[in-house]
Amino acid sequence: MKVIVVKNEKQLQDAYHIRTVVFVEEQQVPIEEEIDQYEKEATHFVMYDDNQPVGAGRLRHVDGMAKIERICILPNYRKTGAGKILMEKIEEVAKELHVTEAKLNAQIQAEGFYKKLGYLTVSGQFLDAGIPHVTMKKTLT
Numbered sequence: 001m002k003v004i005v006v007k008n009e010k011q012l013q014d015a016y017h018i019r020t021v022v023f024v025e026e027q028q029v030p031i032e033e034e035i036d037q038y039e040k041e042a043t044h045f046v047m048y049d050d051n052q053p054v055g056a057g058r059l060r061h062v063d064g065m066a067k068i069e070r071i072c073i074l075p076n077y078r079k080t081g082a083g084k085i086l087m088e089k090i091e092e093v094a095k096e097l098h099v100t101e102a103k104l105n106a107q108i109q110a111e112g113f114y115k116k117l118g119y120l121t122v123s124g125q126f127l128d129a130g131i132p133h134v135t136m137k138k139t140l141t
Contacts, residue, residue, distance in 0.1 A: 001049045001055075001082055002047070003045055003046070003047045003048075003055070003085060003086050004045065004047075004048070005043060005044070005045060005093060006045065006046055011044075011046050012046075014046045014053035015044045015045065015046040015053070015056040015057075016035065016056075017053060018046070018055060018072055018073075019034055019035075019070055019072055021074065022073070022074065023072060023129075028130075029130075029131070030129070034070075034129075038058075038060060041060060042058040042059060042060045042069070043093060044056070044057075044058045045086065045090055045093075047073070047082060047086050049082075054076075054077045054082060055071075055072060055073040055074065055083070055086045056072055056086075057069065057070050057071040057072070057086055057087075057090055058070045059093060059094055061099065062103075064099060064101075065101045065102065065103045065137075066090075066091075066094030066097060066101070066103070066140065067102075067103050068087070068090055068091075068094070069104065071083065071087065071110075073086065083113060084117065087117055091138075094140060095140050099140065100139060100140055100141075101137055101138070102137065102138045102140055103135065103137050104119065104135070104136055105128060105133045105134070106119070106134055106136050107131055108131075108132040111134055111136070114136050115136075118138045119136035119137065119138045120136060120138065121134045121135070121136050122134075122135050122137050123135035
């Protein structure tokens, strides 16, 4: 599997496709909430397995931190290490922004996954798109 920084329209559409499958179809997030006003300013990522898109995410530079968002992996690729590979690439690019901290809002069911990657929970639960989340942070070294 290979993670790339989106550089063209086809790659961006591949990322949007994965996000639509996972968030809109699987988790019932309204499309107008999933595709938001930050799309143009974000750096997008797409993960491929033999030229098939299987994962996606995005990164924004917010308040001096790397804000990691929209992490998603197709169901058949979950628990295969794909999510870790995706996060490692995003963190690598974040470090190139010369930031020392990453922040993300994790769905409760993914909190353990992010903890294994070194993220610490720094908030109580809150709802985002009707789904319970917590804010998590990690120092990037």
